[in-house]
Amino acid sequence: MARKASLSGYLELLPAERFAELHVLDTLREVFEAHGFSPLETRAVETVETLLQKGEIDQEIYAISRLQEEERSGREAKLALRFDNTVPFARYVTENAGHLAFPFRRYQIQKVWRGERPQAGRFREFSQADIDIVGDGALPFRCDVEIVVVMARALEALRIGDFTLRVNNRKLSEGFYRTIGLTNTPAALRVVDKLEKIGPLRVAEELRETAGASAEQAELALQLAQIRTSDCTFADKVRQLAGDRPADLLQQGLDELTELMSELNARVPGRAVADLSIARGLDYYTGTVVETVLHGHEDLGSICSGGRYESLASAGKRVFPGVGLSIGVTRLLSALISSGELASSRSVPTVVYVTLRSDDDWGPAQDVADQLRRRGISAEVALSAEKFGKQIKYADRRGIPYVWFTDELGRHEVKDIRSGSQESVDPSSWAPPTEDLTPQIIRKTEGL
Structure with missing residues (x-):
């Protein structure tokens, strides 16, 4: 928290x-x-009269008003935030x-x-x-x-x-x-x-x-x-x-x-x-x-x-x-x-971090990311072409499991930064294991 x-x-x-x-x-x-x-x-707002029908928690009710509220007319209902549904x-x-x-x-x-x-x-x-x-x-x-x-x-x-x-x-x-x-x-x-x-x-x-x-x-x-x-x-x-x-x-x-x-x-x-x-x-x-x-x-x-x-x-x-x-x-x-x-299991929805060889590659990298997104794979694109080591460290710090590389010939590889394994892939067909598609809920007694 x-x-x-x-x-x-x-x-x-x-x-x-x-x-x-x-x-x-x-x-x-x-x-x-x-x-x-x-x-x-x-x-979120009810009249005080409505909320007080329950009776015994009147001291816990939050009344609301405008900071610059003018004198309320006798016909206007006093308002308060609801205390239950x-x-x-x-x-x-x-x-x-x-x-x-x-x-x-x-x-x-x-x-x-x-x-x-x-x-x-x-x-x-x-x-x-x-x-x-x-x-x-x-x-x-x-x-x-x-x-x-x-x-x-x-x-x-x-x-x-x-x-x-x-x-x-x-x-x-x-x-x-x-x-x-x-x-x-x-x-x-x-x-x-x-x-x-x-x-x-x-x-x-x-x-x-x-x-x-x-x-x-x-x-x-x-x-x-x-x-x-x-x-x-x-x-x-x-x-x-x-x-x-x-x-x-x-x-x-x-x-x-x-x-x-x-x-x-x-x-x-x-x-x-x-x-x-x-x-x-x-x-x-x-x-x-x-x-x-x-x-x-x-x-x-x-x-x-x-x-x-x-x-x-x-x-x-x-x-x-x-x-x-x-x-x-x-x-x-x-x-x-x-x-x-x-x-x-992680704090981001991102599955793949698409790296940049140069700042000119940002557009093509977005094309790769969009191919992945259309198939339900969350992807982020690097904002600048730093050294690959820095881009990988950033993805690791964010908790993103995969890093994507594209060489000067347009060939693609993806690296699982948890295991270190790297393979040649096609952005139109590659998919991670199902458990990596979204953050997984971990329970103390069950593990993943």
């Missing part, structure tokens, strides 16, 4: 690292499109519903901005990759299943290491709380969501203080949160804990999570665990909730999260339920690049 940052919280990459980032983005795009998700880009997407759906075919499937990879305190893994400007499926009035539960499977396949395609999708269903948690007589379920969900950060003793205390739980109810809520299974046996554990008085909502949550885990184990085996401590603190989640841990990088927290929402987007009586997941691309990349687990 660029080693000198004049502003903290903003990531700038060196060229080889940018190739690694582009590889990640292209891989995500390919997987998303293979499953029928359409690309979408929304504006979900809220702008909800606004986009309501404004363009007449032009969309539902269920609408989209992916969106864009930068967002938050006024956070910069620290490891936390940035003020960062990229997120989102996928959502949104319905008009209703959305089948199968969409929850599909979107989690798609994201698991996207993470597998990145080959970034072992990861686990931790899945739960808020209907299950909320239904359990109702079954045991705990009525302030939103508060209980927010408290349980902090279990890993503050520990069970503090969670029990906060359940009593903020959710009105008795000591027995707090203990039962903690026991529920400690259930983790890699199969569907979680359902029997929950029923045993709930006793013979399960609420209908609890049964619905059990059924949905059982279906989700069954499909995940069939389609992306070994990637998911039913973890009933996962709650997601945001109130708009209504069913499936997901967090993802990257093994060896647990300090990053969840690298991919999201879930089901029934009414994040609405227009009058028309409601657009949806389910979505988001990858924190910048957080993930910064960790993998810093640790050396993800890198690029």
Whole structure:
């Protein structure tokens, strides 16, 4: 990464690292499109009123204005930079519903901005990759299943290491709380969501203080949160804990999570665990909730999260339920690049550096380069006829693998400056090995 940052919280990459980032983005795009998700880009700016619909991060929003802005009229909306892709997407759906075919499937990879305190893994400007499926009035539960499977396949395609999708269903948690007589379920969900950060003793205390739980109810809520299974046996554990008085909502949550885990184990085996401590603190989640841990990088927290929402987007009586997941691309990349687990084989796209015998040869050298380019081989031409040794050193310093020579009779040779081998070639037919055509992504555990 660029080693000198004049502003903290903003990531700038060196060229080889940018190739690694582009590889990640292209891989995500390919997987998303293979499953029928359409690309979408929304504006960077929203009204403050729109962004504050999410409520709890108002202190992190960056407001924007002109340096020489005149006094704003009362009718003008205050503007701010988006802090995620979900809220702008909800606004986009309501404004363009007449032009969309539902269920609408989209992916969106864009930068967002938050006024956070910069620290490891936390940035003020960062990229997120989102996928959502949104319905008009209703959305089948199968969409929850599909979107989690798609994201698991996207993470597998990145080959970034072992990861686990931790899945739960808020209907299950909320239904359990109702079954045991705990009525302030939103508060209980927010408290349980902090279990890993503050520990069970503090969670029990906060359940009593903020959710009105008795000591027995707090203990039962903690026991529920400690259930983790890699199969569907979680359902029997929950029923045993709930006793013979399960609420209908609890049964619905059990059924949905059982279906989700069954499909995940069939389609992306070994990637998911039913973890009933996962709650997601945001109130708009209504069913499936997901967090993802990257093994060896647990300090990053969840690298991919999201879930089901029934009414994040609405227009009058028309409601657009949806389910979505988001990858924190910048957080993930910064960790993998810093640790050396993800890198690029070179920092330039150039495959061939075409040398000059004299400055008069620049035009013919461009003709050679154009022949190569037309066949998909990236080529650069020297800007001046320095000694061949200097031209070769320049190509080597740039990380260009091949150097091209043309003699006074128009005969061509190409040199692989890594091995030193040199051969006679024809610019209309020569091609390098496939792996040299583009910078290759290097993974620490796999090599090239």
